[in-house]
Amino acid sequence: MLIALTREVSPAITQCELTHLERQPIDYALACKQHSAYQAALEDLGCKVDRLISRPDMPDSVFIEDTAIVLDEIAIITRPGADSRKRETASVARALEAYRRLCFIETPGTVDGGDVLCIGKTLYVGLSSRSNQAAIEQMQGFLAPYGYTVKGVTVTGCLHLKSAVAQAAQDTLLINRNWVDPAVFGDMKLIDVDPAEPYAANVIFLSSGLLYPTSFPRTREKLAALGARIKAVDVSELQKAEGAVTCCSLIFNS
Numbered sequence: 689m690l691i692a693l694t695r696e697v698s699p700a701i702t703q704c705e706l707t708h709l710e711r712q713p714i715d716y717a718l719a720c721k722q723h724s725a726y727q728a729a730l731e732d733l734g735c736k737v738d739r740l741i742s743r744p745d746m747p748d749s750v751f752i753e754d755t756a757i758v759l760d761e762i763a764i765i766t767r768p769g770a771d772s773r774k775r776e777t778a779s780v781a782r783a784l785e786a787y788r789r790l791c792f793i794e795t796p797g798t799v800d801g802g803d804v805l806c807i808g809k810t811l812y813v814g815l816s817s818r819s820n821q822a823a824i825e826q827m828q829g830f831l832a833p834y835g836y837t838v839k840g841v842t843v844t845g846c847l848h849l850k851s852a853v854a855q856a857a858q859d860t861l862l863i864n865r866n867w868v869d870p871a872v873f874g875d876m877k878l879i880d881v882d883p884a885e886p887y888a889a890n891v892i893f894l895s896s897g898l899l900y901p902t903s904f905p906r907t908r909e910k911l912a913a914l915g916a917r918i919k920a921v922d923v924s925e926l927q928k929a930e931g932a933v934t935c936c937s938l939i940f941n942s
């Protein structure tokens with residue numbers, strides 16, 4: 689069974705970290721409503737949704753993807769790049785230890801899960817303002833026994849690697865080439881985001897369908913060519929906090 693581990697929106701989300709966006713007012717009640725609809729969409733796509741409680745001292749904790757990398761064999765608890773987010777990991781580790789053996793990124797390593805794109809046995813890790821080479825080396829050490837390769841990838845202009853590129857089908861990536869070099873991904877097929885929608889590359893790919901924001905209709909039309917079911921959700925308030933769809937869950941086989 690697919691588990692989607694989520695965390696409720698913190699009432700402090702208005703004090704979230706921001707790197708590339710100007711601060712705008714976030715409607716907390718609307719953010720919670722949108723997040724509930726996101727959880728319902730995951731259920732509709734076949735996931736069992738687990739919900740961790742939010743806390744006022746963790747403004748960004750709804751973006752749970754950044755706290756762990758869950759693979760079939762093992763889970764890596766990250767050390768998030770932003771200091772305000774480092775306290776998010778302990779409760780996620782407690783939730784994950786029922787499912788996986790855990791290992792932990794240690795100082796000086798930092799990595800946000802949003803920087804990690806796993807395709808088969810390769811983990812591409814964005815060398816962003818949040819994730820560094822030391823973390824990549826630790827990850828390689830944890831994962832080599834299971835046959836994984838971990839590759840650093842240059843990203844520019846966006847927060848995380850998965851703001852620039854995400855898997856949209858078994859053999860296809862959705863990509864903004866202004867932020868990451870497509871040559872890195874070998875012979876994967878590529879769908880380019882519409883130029884008017886630079887933030888549109890982030891999508892959740894499940895065998896039952898895609899989960900995608902309503903705010904990128906032009907790119908959504910391109911995705912429709914894949915023939916997969918597309919479940920669209922309005923995540924406007926979470927986008928003001930520099931969030932997207934993959935960042936609000938950790939999805940793994942139980």
Ligand code: CIR
Nearest residue numbers: 704705751802929930931935
């Ligand atoms: C942050 O800057 O950490 C949050 N405001 C947004 C994190 C989004 N995470 C993600 O896309 N994986």
